[in-house]
Amino acid sequence: EVQLQESGPGLVKPSQSLSLTCSVTGYSITSNYWGWIRKFPGNKMEWMGYISYSGSTSYNPSLKSRISITRDTSKNQFFLQLNSVTTEDTATYYCARSTRGTVHWFAYWGQGTLVTVSS
Amino acid sequence: EIVLTQSPTTMAASPGEKVTLTCRASSSVSYMHWYQQRSGTSPKLWIYETSKLASGVPNRFSGSGSGTSYSLTINSMETEDAATYYCQQGSSYPPWTFGGGTKLELK
Numbered sequence: 640e641v642q643l644q645e646s647g648p649g650l651v652k653p654s655q656s657l658s659l660t661c662s663v664t665g666y667s668i669t670s671n672y673w674g675w676i677r678k679f680p681g682n683k684m685e686w687m688g689y690i691s692y693s694g695s696t697s698y699n700p701s702l703k704s705r706i707s708i709t710r711d712t713s714k715n716q717f718f719l720q721l722n723s724v725t726t727e728d729t730a731t732y733y734c735a736r737s738t739r740g741t742v743h744w745f746a747y748w749g750q751g752t753l754v755t756v757s758s
Numbered sequence: 759e760i761v762l763t764q765s766p767t768t769m770a771a772s773p774g775e776k777v778t779l780t781c782r783a784s785s786s787v788s789y790m791h792w793y794q795q796r797s798g799t800s801p802k803l804w805i806y807e808t809s810k811l812a813s814g815v816p817n818r819f820s821g822s823g824s825g826t827s828y829s830l831t832i833n834s835m836e837t838e839d840a841a842t843y844y845c846q847q848g849s850s851y852p853p854w855t856f857g858g859g860t861k862l863e864l865k
Contacts, residue, residue, distance in 0.1 A: 676856075684801075684844060684856040699853045700759075733800055742807065743848030744791035748800040 641666040643734050643749035651728075651756050657721040661734030661749060668692070668715055672737040675708065675719045676745070677730040685730075690717050692739060724756045760785050762845050762857035770865040777832040779860045781823075781845035790828035792821060793844045795859075801844065805830060840864045 647659035661673070674689035688698035690708045698706050702721070710717040721728060731753045735745040761784040771777045781790055789808045793801040803812040805821040808828060818833040832839055845857040 682842065682859045682861075684859070686852070686854040686856065689852075697852045701853075737848065741849075742789050743854055744803060744806045744846065745793075745801070746803045746806075746812070748802070751800050 641736060641747045643736065643747060645732060645734050645749045645752040647732075647752060647754070649753060649755060651724055651754060652758050653725055653756055654723055657719070657724050657728065657754055657756075659719040659732055659734075659752065659754070661717050661719075663715045663717070663736075666736070666747075667712075668710055668717055669712055671739045672743065673710070673717050674735055674737055674745070676733045676735055676748075678733070678751070679730045687719070687721075689737065726756050728754070729756045730754060759853055760787060760847055760849070760855050762847060762855055764843075764845055764857035764860045766860060767858070768861045768863065770863040771832075771835040772865040773835055773837065775835045775865075777835050777839075777862065779830045779843055779862070781828045781830075781857050783826045783828070783847060786825045787847040787849055789847070790821070790823060791846045791848065792830050793846065794841045795844065796841045804843070835864075837864055 642664045644662045651657045672689045675687040678684045705722045707720045731751045733751045734749045736747040737743045763782045765780050792805040794804045795801040809821045820831045842859045842861045844859045848854045
């Protein structure tokens, strides 16, 4: 069974970097696409980006200058770094697995982790 | 970026009532996917590729649509169906986007 689990600090100060880890069990991250999605207070959801089975990345243009997604295949983990955060980045962050192919949906999700940006 | 607009934003339905949720895209998309999210839990894939039910989804649910207009229908509302439903498009070229959600409550 595929399982994803987010981990990382729940509180980040403005202007600092947000760093999260997604640990995957039951499936290799060298297959499919692995992404980050966040849900803001008020329910808006935003796809942030992905890292593919080959290690290539794609990011939401709204975040492109601040975001980096990397991976450690030996630990079957992938990571999110978001720089220069503001209070607008307060959200619940999810990691998820999407399909491989030309049409993408998210069949597996982590439980989510709330990150608050506040001084 | 393809913007998805869901309607209504909130609605209430009685047990046994037929429910239809709508998702409109700003540009044509090949498929639409739907997620159910209950409070305090992560989203669950509910319908993919417009009309295919995810594993474990009751067959009172159905999905349809094409181009810029898609819908999720519940044939007969049940208590457990109260949740927020999101549509999502995942075309080959990102960014992939979500609708704003429809909160479905039990009347």
